[in-house]
Amino acid sequence: MRKSILARFNNWFIFVLMTLVVAVIVVASTLFINYLKKEEIKRVDILVSALKFQQEVTPSLEVQELILKIYSSNTTIPMIVLDKQDRPMVHRNISKEIENDTAKITALAKKMAKSYPPIEIKVPDGNNQFVYYDNSKLLNTLQYYPYFLGLFILSYLLFTFWFLKTVKKTDEGYLWAGLAKETAHQIGTPLSSMIGWMEIMKLENPESEGVSEIEKDIERLKTISERFSKIGSVPELNDLNFNETIRENYDYLKSRISKKINFTLHLPTYNILVPHNRILMSWVIENLVKNAVDAMKGEGSILMSVFERNKNILIEVKDTGGGMTKRQAVNAFKPGYSTKKRGWGLGLSLAKRVVQEYHNGDIRISQTEPGKGTTFRIMIKKM
Template identity: 85%
Template structure:
């Protein structure tokens, strides 16, 4: 529990740091753009002041050259000068396609007025002029750059998070697969010896009930060993009769769980055809049933149902046990997570691997409530 809380806290810290970085970049870029905008406005003010000076007094030749240089230095800021009757007088840095169209130039000037109010130049004869201007193309393009930059940085962080998480899941998958194969190998050695001793016991008393029961348990151990050995390799989905797999599991498990548990099975009357691996599918169902029995502490109602929905087959295992909290339900399929003191957190993790990776299906907790029980649901495609 403590490890889960620390993991969630670390995730929140990383998320907040990512958000802070993105917000900082956006704010810094916005401040820079506002600075550039103010610098452009200053340049316009200087240019307008030069034009006013030219209209109010008769400048010397040197002053006229200076005014011309100031005017010529503007190669980026679009400007239009209109008289009081809205007739174009001077324009610069406007689209070439409207340079010779007075009507379009006037319309563009009125459009500029929505961004910045025009600056009035008072003329002694009363024919005042109005200077309209707008942001340069570069500044207009830069307006969206903070958001684009923030978006790309956020995408980079999300991709990095997904990539690292994928690597972690892959490593965990290899770890559990290696553990499963090693377990199968370790079981195999004493199992072979037990089979040999069983044959000797059968020679002394072939009709012994104890020998018969031990033989069934040895066969069960053989099945378990085969299940573990298949983890990590691609199994063949050559079994089709899904009813048969479910019934075999039900019959086996019913004889080995507490008699205080009312264990029932609901199957369609017709045969269900599903490509699956009987050994691994049996393991998944057995894991769900055993978890349900543990949750009920050996007493309660356990219901297993198989039904068809659209093009899928659904298997539900419903118990009347202790149920789970939302946090427990979220972590139930994570490798190493277990609410039981003696649990390794291996069963549900491998069950999910079997359903997701081998059978291309889905397994989840469809319903759970503390004190009322849980429902696990497997969804796989039918043939």
């Protein structure tokens, strides 16, 4: 429980940290662009000051050369000078396509006025001039840079998070598969010995009821061992009669669970043919039934139903146990999560893997409420 809370805290910490990094980069880039914008405005002010000086006094040859250098040094900022009648006087750094079209030049100047107010230059003869300007192409492009940069970094971080999560999930899959195969191997040795002793007991008393029951349990152990051995490999879906699989599982479980539990089964009157692996599907049903028994603390009712809906076969296991909270229902299928004091929390996780990865189906909690029981639903597509 504490590990789960710690892991969740770490995930949120990483998410907040990523968000802060992206926010800092966007803000820093925006401040830098605003700085460049102010520098361009300063350059425009210097240029306008030089033009004003040229209009107000008669400068010397050296001053005229200096003014010309200042004017020529502007190779990026678009500028247009109009007179009182909105006639173009001079222009710089505008599109070559409109350089000879006075109407388009005037229209562009008016468009520039929406970004920055024109600067007036007073002329002695009263025909004052107005300087229109706008951001350079580089600055206009850089204005979108913080957003693209932030989006790129965020996408990269999300991809990294997804990649690490996928790697972790793959490693967990290999871990569970290795554990399952090792368990099957460990069960195999004493099981072989039990089979040998079983044959000796049958020779001594072949009609013994106890011998018959032990033989059934040995067969069950064989099935369990085979289940574990199949984890991590792709099973063959050779079985078709789904009713028979459910009925066999029901009969076995009913004879083994407490008599205080009313265990009933509703099956269709006709055969349902669905490609499946009987051993693994029986494992799924057994996990759900055992969870239901634990939830009811050995006393209550379990209803297992099989029915068709649209193009799907649905299997429901409904109990009258203590139910789940929303948080418990969300985490129920996560590996390692368990509400019991004992247990590894692998049963429902492996059941989900069997249904989704091996049978292309789905398993979920269709209904649960504290104090009112839980209903698990398996959905598998028909042939």
